[in-house]
Amino acid sequence: MEDIKLLKGNEVLAIAAIRCGADGYFGYPITPQSEVMETLMDERPWLTTGMVVLQAESETSSINMIYGGAAAGKRVMTSSSSPGLSLMCEGLSYLAGAELPCLVVNVARGGPGLGSIQASQADYFQLVKGGGHGDYKLIVLAPNSVQEMNDFVGLGFDLAFKYRIPAVILTDGIIGQMMEKVTLSPERPRRTEEELAKECGDWATTGRKASRGKANLANSLFLDSVDLEQHNLHLQKKYREIEKNEVLCEQIQVEDAEYIMVAYGTSSRICMKVVEDMRKEGHKVGLIRPITLFPFPTEIIAKAAEHSKVILSVEMSAGQMVEDVRLAVGCACKCRVEHFGRFGGVVHSPAEVYEALKALM
Amino acid sequence: MMKVEKISENMVYQKPRLITNNTMHYCPGCSHGTVHKIVAELIDEMGLEDNAVAVSPVGCSVLAYNYIDIDWVQAAHGRAPAIATALKRLMPDRLVFTYQGDGDLAAIGTAETIHSLVRGENIVIIFINNAIYGMTGGQMAPTTLIGQKTATTPYGRDTALNGFPYKMGEIAAMMPGVTYVTRQSVDKPAAVRAAKKAIKKAFENSIGCKGTSFVEIVATCNSGWKLSPVASNDWMRENMFPEYPLGDLKNNG
Numbered sequence: 001m002e003d004i005k006l007l008k009g010n011e012v013l014a015i016a017a018i019r020c021g022a023d024g025y026f027g028y029p030i031t032p033q034s035e036v037m038e039t040l041m042d043e044r045p046w047l048t049t050g051m052v053v054l055q056a057e058s059e060t061s062s063i064n065m066i067y068g069g070a071a072a073g074k075r076v077m078t079s080s081s082s083p084g085l086s087l088m089c090e091g092l093s094y095l096a097g098a099e100l101p102c103l104v105v106n107v108a109r110g111g112p113g114l115g116s117i118q119a120s121q122a123d124y125f126q127l128v129k130g131g132g133h134g135d136y137k138l139i140v141l142a143p144n145s146v147q148e149m150n151d152f153v154g155l156g157f158d159l160a161f162k163y164r165i166p167a168v169i170l171t172d173g174i175i176g177q178m179m180e181k182v183t184l185s186p187e188r189p190r191r192t193e194e195e196l197a198k199e200c201g202d203w204a205t206t207g208r209k210a211s212r213g214k215a216n217l218a219n220s221l222f223l224d225s226v227d228l229e230q231h232n233l234h235l236q237k238k239y240r241e242i243e244k245n246e247v248l249c250e251q252i253q254v255e256d257a258e259y260i261m262v263a264y265g266t267s268s269r270i271c272m273k274v275v276e277d278m279r280k281e282g283h284k285v286g287l288i289r290p291i292t293l294f295p296f297p298t299e300i301i302a303k304a305a306e307h308s309k310v311i312l313s314v315e316m317s318a319g320q321m322v323e324d325v326r327l328a329v330g331c332a333c334k335c336r337v338e339h340f341g342r343f344g345g346v347v348h349s350p351a352e353v354y355e356a357l358k359a360l361m
Numbered sequence: 362m363m364k365v366e367k368i369s370e371n372m373v374y375q376k377p378r379l380i381t382n383n384t385m386h387y388c389p390g391c392s393h394g395t396v397h398k399i400v401a402e403l404i405d406e407m408g409l410e411d412n413a414v415a416v417s418p419v420g421c422s423v424l425a426y427n428y429i430d431i432d433w434v435q436a437a438h439g440r441a442p443a444i445a446t447a448l449k450r451l452m453p454d455r456l457v458f459t460y461q462g463d464g465d466l467a468a469i470g471t472a473e474t475i476h477s478l479v480r481g482e483n484i485v486i487i488f489i490n491n492a493i494y495g496m497t498g499g500q501m502a503p504t505t506l507i508g509q510k511t512a513t514t515p516y517g518r519d520t521a522l523n524g525f526p527y528k529m530g531e532i533a534a535m536m537p538g539v540t541y542v543t544r545q546s547v548d549k550p551a552a553v554r555a556a557k558k559a560i561k562k563a564f565e566n567s568i569g570c571k572g573t574s575f576v577e578i579v580a581t582c583n584s585g586w587k588l589s590p591v592a593s594n595d596w597m598r599e600n601m602f603p604e605y606p607l608g609d610l611k612n613n614g
């Protein structure tokens with residue numbers, strides 16, 4: 001039987017974590033995502049599934065708790081909002097370097113600095129391009145509904161373990177706070193120690209060295225630079241593999257479109273309305289919604305650019321994803337690429353996007 | 362085969378079974394090697410080889426995982442107690458310990474250290490206090506003594522400029538969730554035996570989930586101090602022990 005509920009995006013993150021067999025959540029309160037830990041503390045999953053929930057003293061600490069849990073092969077998750085993610089960048093670099101799987105959620109708010117508590121998409125660079133030091137990538141999922149907030153918890157864990165890489169859900173205060181109807185994920189039990197040993201036995205630091213016959217190590221240190229280059233080549237190969245296999249993207253009325261918007265998350269919901277309005281007026285308008293920001297739907301955008309006059313990247317930022325759209329389109333293509341968006345916590349209205357696109361026609 | 366048996370028959374001392382054959386990078390005379398030996402012996406003697414996860418710091422002992430043959434997690438600078446927290450919470454029956462220097466534990470990792478003590482995590486923290494940053498070439502540590510010369514206090518630690526050394530052991534002892542705090546050294550055989558007994562007790566506390574155990578080892582860094590190993594031990598006894606007196610600071614186990 002389907003389990004349908006009316007829930008906030010933040011609440012469903014917590015419920016989905018319990019239902020998909022997460023072993024641990026470690027976090028630190030910050031608006032607009034504190035409901036995630038509050039819901040978990042209210043649900044008390046340690047009494048049912050045995051899931052550990054802990055309030056850390058900072059995001060620096062919570063991401064390192066994630067590092068510890070991930071090292072042991074556990075399904076661990078944290079959530080925060082933009083200033084917290086800045087503190088987590090050190091840990092994300094170490095997690096990527098040590099190839100540890102985990103799930104990190106950013107319910108983004110306006111920046112820079114303490115910024116505001118309103119929704120923003122200005123953390124695209126931070127999570128898609130890096131943020132921490134070194135050449136690394138994270139899998140970045142961008143939900144645009146409460147349903148996808150639910151679905152991407154399980155998907156994020158699966159991808160993280162498939163590639164031994166941190167997966168990130170990059171969302172914002174609007175999706176975190178809004179209530180929608182959601183079909184909950186089927187319940188899946190936490191892995192037993194035997195299942196974990198089978199799945200992660202050749203790397204997880206479970207402390208079972210003698211039974212395994214060899215010690216495991218979670219590490220990102222390679223003192224010999226030739227070794228470190230080899231490690232980096234291995235990471236790059238994995239990232240290319242992810243680019244080949246894991247792109248997720250929704251296309252709305254793109255086939256015949258002459259004017260295409262590219263938007264993710266909250267902004268994509270606004271752009272859907274613009275497509276509807278403009279199509280009614282007979283304009284050939286479409287929307288490409290990247291669901292994975294890394295891997296980015298480069299080929300889909302490049303192909304669409306061949307038959308379109310203008311591509312407008314619509315983001316709640318001063319223009320970050322637009323750089324990837326430009327790279328996808330390439331300078332040889334005649335299609336013009338522009339950016340539109342309100343930012344600093346201000347959300348553009350469908351009317352503003354309509355005007356911006358109209359001005360380019 | 363015959364030959365091996367004969368050797369072991371006459372053997373009076375050997376490398377602990379869980380110390381690997383990797384060449385140790387520690388300077389001759391450094392306390393790290395001795396503490397590693399104690400830890401490896403204890404894990405073997407206590408039958409914990411199949412039940413132990415350790416966390417290595419950033420500092421001279423960053424490569425501890427190369428020497429003690431158990432599972433290790435290599436931490437970012439100062440973050441070991443947060444990592445150990447999760448390991449122990451997610452695997453409550455394991456021995457989980459961190460091994461950290463004074464810069465790692467008492468400077469950059471102060472928050473992670475204090476809050477693992479505040480929560481009374483069932484982990485062991487082994488704290489190597491050598492009053493200097495060994496790995497980066499002998500700069501001032503939070504535990505550097507007043508007047509002590511280091512690469513960043515070339516005229517000696519000046520309290521007006523650098524503040525005062527502080528005692529993390531005493532801070533640890535204040536926390537209700539902390540069970541056992543002791544300060545030891547490894548400068549002579551009797552001290553090594555005492556330190557081993559202390560770490561054994563700490564390991565038992567972690568296995569029994571009795572709260573945090575904090576074992577500080579007042580240690581030498583002969584390279585950083587620019588003294589011979591023997592002179593380092595003398596300097597430590599003369600200068601470090603008065604500031605960091607040895608003995609149990611708390612024992613509720």
Ligand SMILES: Cc1ncc(C[n+]2csc(CCOP(=O)(O)OP(=O)(O)O)c2C)c(N)n1
Nearest residue numbers: 419420421438462463464465493494495496
């Ligand atoms: C974030 C960060 N800052 C600085 C460093 C450089 N660093 C490496 S080890 C170290 C100090 C180590 O001293 P201590 O913890 O006392 O250990 P010891 O080497 O004396 O055993 C520093 C500052 C680093 N690796 N990472």
Ligand code: SF4
Nearest residue numbers: 388391421495582583
């Ligand atoms: S520099 Fe100091 S702490 Fe590091 S190995 Fe040498 S003596 Fe030991």
